[in-house]
Amino acid sequence: MDIATQSIDGGFAEPVFNAQAVFRAIMDAMARPGTVQNLPQLARPPAPLSATAGAVALSLCDNDTPVWLDSPLQAEAAVKAWLGFHTGAPSANTPADAHFALIANPKEMAALDGFAQGTQEYPDRSTTLILLVDDLASGPSLLLEGPGIEKTSMIAPPGMPRHFVEQWKQNNQRFPRGVDIILAAPGHLACLPRTTRIKTMEA
């Protein structure tokens, strides 16, 4: 299939209702960090962009939101063409310009503090990171607490960024500035807003 066909195919079948369903899953996941929301396959983006991450991008990105792609996604012209056709989102020149960042390989990603953190006056002007993960249960356990969590909750995404727990602690300390994370796994998603604290599990 050539790039032109690939980029036109695979959008939402019902743009209005699918976007709403995906948004509600993200909203519930953001409001209750650590809970895993189910998401049926609604988008079929070209690899290596996953169906879940593609659906998140379709429901949140448009011509107002520069999107930054990590190198595996950047290398795939079809991904850029697909995002461009379906969302109209411009690509961000640097991570610090991005409203959203799609990360296919979180293990090798740039440091969290390289993305837009917002300012003390406008902490909302920060990057939301969409990390593609294989699942939400097979990696090292992250015990979570903070707003949206009654006592504690737990997720275990594999292949997270290097020194993630330490990087996330620094992200917490920058509050109200900081980045938020959407974890996109096949069929599921979960969120880590900047308020969520990770309690270390070792020992």
Added chain:
Amino acid sequence: MTAQPTEIATYNFAYLDEQTKRMIRRAILKGIAIPGYQVPFASREMPMPYGWGTGGVQVTASIIGPDDVLKVIDQGADDTTNAVSIRAFFKKVAKVVVTTDTATATIIQTRHRIPEHPLTAGQVLVFQVPIPEPLRFLEPRETETRKMHALEEYGLMHVKLYEDIARHGRIATTYAYPVKVEGRYVMDPSPTPKFDNPKMHRSPALQLFGAGREKRIYAVPPFTDVVSLDFEDHPFEVQTFDQPCALCGAENVYLDEVILDDHGGHMFVCSDTDHCEKRRADGHHGHLAPETHLASEKTEPAE
């Protein structure tokens, strides 16, 4: 979508266009991630005047889906003009199921009350907010209030509450009582009576706030600390009422005063009409309940 000849116009689902919804949805997510922070958003004109809940309507329109069940209250009542017209609006533009029952609603849009019936996880409470900035009447400049929030400089608010005490002997603020969210942002809980402030604290429901004219959205996620500002020697306390609801006899609920005649006659009734009706259906009645007579006649023979 095929336009029926009877329809005057064909709108997108839930009235707003998709790009507007995306913009509001992004603001909502930022609001949830930064509890109590007012996220600026590009508020649209709605087919109702500012002050009628355009902020709440835009938030509701952006989150609502065909499976949602919507309840709208105005000062606790399901049957006042604002509530009826917003409910009718969504029935028409989103074709959703509407209800007055607090427990079955998935989205509750509210003007200045939190229902008496405890909310549950999964419910979303959408507040209509007139002035989102709690510091606005103390400092009119947006540039300054923004800096005050950035620096967490809330001394002025405490001075205002202290001046209340100096003048009246107590904190005289009874509605829009300022709260601190998760120990960081001072937030206006919208002009709800301070009676409802404790219900915001660690509520299992998600609370979203929309201010249409002022173009701000903010949020309180579930299980988030919402603490009313006070002083050690003047702790925060809610209103209490001397008498129970005149219709359903409920105590520890928020009551409205209703004038009965022009000779000073009045009664106090539940502001939450759904709560009041449910209690009366369950057989509770106050001293002025109209059906008291009938109800007792109907039920007494059984005893």
